[in-house]
Amino acid sequence: MQHTEGSNPVSDNAYIYVCSSSELEEDDLFECEIGTETVVVGRGEGNVYAVQGICSHAYAELADGELDGTCLTCPLHFACFDIRDGSVLEGPADTPLQVYKAIEADGSIWVSRERG
Amino acid sequence: MSDENTTVIVGAGIAGVHAAESLRTEGYQGRVVLMDRDRQMPYDRPPLSKEWLTGKMDEASMLLRDPAIYEKLDIDLQLGVDVTDVDPVRKTIAAKDGSSYDWDKLLLATGSSLRTLSIAGDDLQGIFYLRRMADAIAIKQHMQHVNEVVIIGAGFIGAELASSLKQLGMDVTIVERSLYPMEAIVGRDISAFLLNLHDCHGVNVIFDDSVVQFNGESTVEEAVTAGGQRIPCRAVMIGVGATPNTVVSHPDLEADGGYAVNEFGETSIPDIFAAGDCTLWPYRGTPIRVEHWDHAVNHAKTVAQNILQPQSSPYTYIPYFWSDQHGSRFQYFGHAKQWTKTVLRGSLESHAFTNFYLDEHNRVQAAFIANQPKNALPVRRMIKQQQVIDPEALADESVALKKMKHKTRI
Numbered sequence: 001m002q003h004t005e006g007s008n009p010v011s012d013n014a015y016i017y018v019c020s021s022s023e024l025e026e027d028d029l030f031e032c033e034i035g036t037e038t039v040v041v042g043r044g045e046g047n048v049y050a051v052q053g054i055c056s057h058a059y060a061e062l063a064d065g066e067l068d069g070t071c072l073t074c075p076l077h078f079a080c081f082d083i084r085d086g087s088v089l090e091g092p093a094d095t096p097l098q099v100y101k102a103i104e105a106d107g108s109i110w111v112s113r114e115r116g
Numbered sequence: 117m118s119d120e121n122t123t124v125i126v127g128a129g130i131a132g133v134h135a136a137e138s139l140r141t142e143g144y145q146g147r148v149v150l151m152d153r154d155r156q157m158p159y160d161r162p163p164l165s166k167e168w169l170t171g172k173m174d175e176a177s178m179l180l181r182d183p184a185i186y187e188k189l190d191i192d193l194q195l196g197v198d199v200t201d202v203d204p205v206r207k208t209i210a211a212k213d214g215s216s217y218d219w220d221k222l223l224l225a226t227g228s229s230l231r232t233l234s235i236a237g238d239d240l241q242g243i244f245y246l247r248r249m250a251d252a253i254a255i256k257q258h259m260q261h262v263n264e265v266v267i268i269g270a271g272f273i274g275a276e277l278a279s280s281l282k283q284l285g286m287d288v289t290i291v292e293r294s295l296y297p298m299e300a301i302v303g304r305d306i307s308a309f310l311l312n313l314h315d316c317h318g319v320n321v322i323f324d325d326s327v328v329q330f331n332g333e334s335t336v337e338e339a340v341t342a343g344g345q346r347i348p349c350r351a352v353m354i355g356v357g358a359t360p361n362t363v364v365s366h367p368d369l370e371a372d373g374g375y376a377v378n379e380f381g382e383t384s385i386p387d388i389f390a391a392g393d394c395t396l397w398p399y400r401g402t403p404i405r406v407e408h409w410d411h412a413v414n415h416a417k418t419v420a421q422n423i424l425q426p427q428s429s430p431y432t433y434i435p436y437f438w439s440d441q442h443g444s445r446f447q448y449f450g451h452a453k454q455w456t457k458t459v460l461r462g463s464l465e466s467h468a469f470t471n472f473y474l475d476e477h478n479r480v481q482a483a484f485i486a487n488q489p490k491n492a493l494p495v496r497r498m499i500k501q502q503q504v505i506d507p508e509a510l511a512d513e514s515v516a517l518k519k520m521k522h523k524t525r526i
Binding site for chain 1 (some may be wrong): 447
């Protein structure tokens, strides 16, 4: 990543830096890797959220989809998820997305290394 | 609705299963009977030519729903029932085995059947069509001992099979009747691009020619084309299109080129509905037939709503299909029998582009997306909204598709 990392808001290194706040405008999606997992970070209704980046239905990167408010739509079969808690709003998916903690501090966005 | 009410759904494919489920999730209290001539639990078909054939998915993971769901939703699943005759006055439907079922509402979700060819020697072993799970199982078994395969037809199913079999390390030849397969849908440039993609991945393509004879002892050993080519092979797969399955018939039931339905999924007989591949339905005023997964799902859901609440939900979905071939992902939105111009955004050489099909008013009627999934949702919106678009802006990748509505000229 090219960005200058801000100070880590969590001292035990439980979070990793994703991008600067200015890179993530309302309804924007940003994909990142956490370990071997793909994670998508989005800004919905002002707040920052992070969920698993691959659709739970079939292989598609959710960062290629769209965020409208807090509704995240997959670009392949158009399943919709609530980015706040990963729940399925509309099929064909029937499995919720795994959720990560996302925080915004001092102009930087961070995501938890662990799910939940 | 009273609990005495019965809805019978014929066909437990993608459309039938989604209709049954939707009836329940929308609050239908009556009996739901879902029947199919197949004896297997309802399964998903698109992976048959891809993930299943290449071993990435097993039979269990191809089920459309966990078997327990049918019980949970109180859906009476009747498998191995082959229905043919419908009596719209008595409201019954008869099966080949002599059994009869009563209904108050009937939904035909009978899908489509494969077009077949008649070629000298086609009774040899090793010649396959792929439609049902049983076909896929037989193909997979046969393929264990095979190296050279001929595929007849370079449509999407033929192309996906070629890609899957190439991945398995086989020697694949496609024989295609036309010079530009699928030209009527995607245009000449994209057709040529798709053929070239096979070439790039080591699939041998013979076009403007057709197989006229198979030779072999008991199993096919050679395909002979009209142009005189002799292609050694131990297996042949035929994918030359599909026709609507309108086996459930009645003189009053219009079924020329598919069950004719209105925007609510109603057929020409009251209380008989149809959904999915087997229907001829009005898309922006023109009757069309769509044989794709996404349409089957959404059409079925909408028609289920109209079974519950008569004429409550007109079907206005934009047709869509996707195809995975040789590591590329293609997505196609809309429907355009003809177009005035095409606009290419991106480049064919990069294998990442979106090709738009515009009408005379510069409104996007359809689009073919190659490896640009980000464009999918904006493109779908464009086709839905039918705004006039500036073709130059459309071709300019520095202008975001999402922002295109601000660039329109009316």
